[in-house]
Amino acid sequence: MDYQLDLDWNDFLQRYWQKRPVIIKRAFKDFKDPLTPDELAGLAMETEVDSRLVSHEDGRWQVSHGPFESFDKLSENNWSLLVQAVDHWHEPSAALMRPFRQLPDWRIDDLMISFAVPGGGVGPHLDQYDVFIIQGQGRRHWRVGEKKALKQHCPHPDLLQVEPFDAIIDEEMEPGDVLYIPPGYPHEGYSLENALNYSVGFRAPSGRELVSGFADYVLAQELGSQRYGDPSLALRPDPAAVLPEEIDALRAMMMDLVQQPEQFNHWFGEFISQSRHELDIAPPEPPYQAGEIYDLLRQGDQLHRLGGLRVLKVGEECYVNGEQIVTQHKQAVAVLASAYAIGGAQFGEALDDPSFLALLTALINSGYWYFKN
The missing domain is CATH 3.40.366.30 (50S ribosomal protein L16 arginine hydroxylase; Chain A, Domain 2)
Known part of the structure; x- marks a missing residue:
């Protein structure tokens, strides 16, 4: 299916991107779900697919991870099935990613799809990346709060939530509506009826990830073999002291590795083109000539x-x-x-x-x- 997103991208980037959350009503006209809840459940039974089931009852949260063998014992309320990277495994769902190519490909991560029964959700939480949430079948109530420091807690070892917050968005979403949430804004959504949601997530590498990834590349390529030298070394009053100019020289050695454009670009190309999730790779048999x-x-x-x-x-x-x-x-x-x-x-x-x-x-x-x- 060819999904058409009714959005003024220039206006959106200027007013909302990484600035403010917003609901775009009827962003997809006559929206049709690319898959059924049963198809999503089938994906959650596959070993290679990353999935989880989140439920709550009387304030107690439970999280279980796929692959799942059966969903027969689930109740009619208060649970949600979430499947990551569905665009890797289901071609019609991957079409939902295309309208967001107005944004750079390297920033777009994957498509998570959730199916929830009435009351189903993962509780109030915040993400460290941008996300567009597309409402499919059914209705879901969303609350989004202001970006500020909130205490976080784990009602379950696999679930990180935030304390209650005042809402700046408090609305029901219907099929075709889109909710955009920048990083750091607390939000929670609960289904009002059986509902499908599609989350287009974005990749935002941390400084830690970049340094770690580049260090691995330096080691693999055997770069940085130059050793520290100090031909102008002079006597100093305190032999235990490391002088500021020595720290500067050591830092310059490290920065020199990063400031080699050809090497840095080659590393980043390898680093950022790797998928964070399994791909449905099926080499042709027999191979093509x-x-x-x-x-x-x-x-x-x-x-x-x-x-x-x-x-x-x-x-x-x-x-x-x-x-x-x-x-x-x-x-x-x-x-x-x-x-x-x-x-x-x-x-x-x-x-x-x-x-x-x-x-x-x-x-x-x-x-x-x-x-x-």
Whole structure:
């Protein structure tokens, strides 16, 4: 399905993005759910899929993690099933991500879908990332509070909530409505009837993640082998003292690693193009031969990108699932990053280059792109 989001993006970015939460009524006209609650439950039974069931009764919260074998013993109230990265596993649901490509691909993370019965929710909490919540079937009541310091507590080891808050948004959402919540704003939603919700989450790496990831890259690439030196060393009154200029020199050694654009860009491309969740990778059996792929594309068949696959450009280089795509045909590779369905003509003359065709064959045989049957 081709989902059309009725949103003035320039106005939204200026007034709301990372500034204020907002409900956009009827953002999707005549909204149709891409899957049923039964299909979502089926995904939660799969080992590779990240899912959890959250319930509460008389103030007591329970959390259990999938894969689940059955949902037969659940009550009719006060529980919610949440399934992460559904765009990786269910192609019609992945279409819900496309309208949000007005925002950078590298910032978009995944699609979480929840099904809740009346009273179902995960309690008041806050997130450290931006999220768009799309209301599917049913109605859900949402409250969003002001961004301020709130005490957090764990009513269950796997559940982090915040203390009660005053609402600046207090509304019911109906099919097609969209709620945008920036990082740090407390919120809670409870279903008024059986309801589906779709959460488009965004990636916001912390400084800790960046430093850790870059340090791993430095070690793997055997960078930073230069050692500290002090040819101008002079006597000092206190041998136990580390002088400010020595600290500055040590810091400069570390900063020099980060300030190498080629190395930093290459690391970031690998780092940010990796998915945080399992991909539904199914390499073709038997593998394609290059000639077969050439013929299929020339005959009008289209290549389709695997759901959840991250294909990103950093400068002129392109990265897919943590690996750089090395080729001289930059424009042809840019098509892999920009389009979800690709015909042979979009590759231009690159398709007639055996080296590019071999690269494309390897990507397809890795399960990253595929031909629909």
